[in-house]
Amino acid sequence: MAQHQPIxxxxxxxxxxxxxxxxxxIGEVAKLCDVPAYVLRFWESEFPQLRPNKGGTGQRLYRRRxxxxxxxxxxxxxxxxxxxxxxxxxxxxxxxxxxPQLALTIEGAPPTIDARQLRKLQKDLRDLHTLLSKPAAxxxxxxxxxxxxxxxxxNTPEKLFDLPPLPEDNKH
Numbered sequence: 238m239a240q241h242q243p244i245x246x247x248x249x250x251x252x253x254x255x256x257x258x259x260x261x262x263i264g265e266v267a268k269l270c271d272v273p274a275y276v277l278r279f280w281e282s283e284f285p286q287l288r289p290n291k292g293g294t295g296q297r298l299y300r301r302r303x304x305x306x307x308x309x310x311x312x313x314x315x316x317x318x319x320x321x322x323x324x325x326x327x328x329x330x331x332x333x334x335x336x337p338q339l340a341l342t343i344e345g346a347p348p349t350i351d352a353r354q355l356r357k358l359q360k361d362l363r364d365l366h367t368l369l370s371k372p373a374a375x376x377x378x379x380x381x382x383x384x385x386x387x388x389x390x391x392n393t394p395e396k397l398f399d400l401p402p403l404p405e406d407n408k409h
Contacts (some may be wrong), residue, residue, distance in 0.1 A: 260298040
């Protein structure tokens with residue numbers, strides 16, 4: 238009698254089997270996952286979690302977490318028997334089960350919020366918004382030179398700035 242062999246491979250590659258590299262090309266990921274490259278491209282369209290970067294030449298560059306995600310998708314679909322929508326539901330459920338993010342607190346700040354302070358802050362923000370929303374007033378343009386009179390001869394030097402004379406100049 239012929240001995241029965243499992244259809245699926247018993248040991249899928251684990252995260253420790255992934256080489257220690259920064260980026261992987263689609264061919265390398267296809268070999269690691271033991272699926273054709275077109276399957277990876279299809280999974281990218283079906284699973285928003287699998288989004289490799291594209292290099293300057295448009296070639297897909299998978300990071301380690303992308304490779305791990307591809308291996309996880311393969312395990313769900315091929316080993317655990319999930320459909321693609323079922324695998325999406327698994328990812329959604331895992332996302333919901335993660336611990337909620339801790340609230341960001343400022344050290345030394347009072348734990349309670351004072352309503353008066355909030356109203357004052359709100360008013361200050363409205364005032365700032367009003368101030369910034371106004372059109373900018375054009376400042377008066379100050380000429381660098383004083384205008385020439387017809388009586389002023391052209392060969393006399395002009396004053397560039399209208400500054401009061403210094404006390405030393407009055408001693409002459």
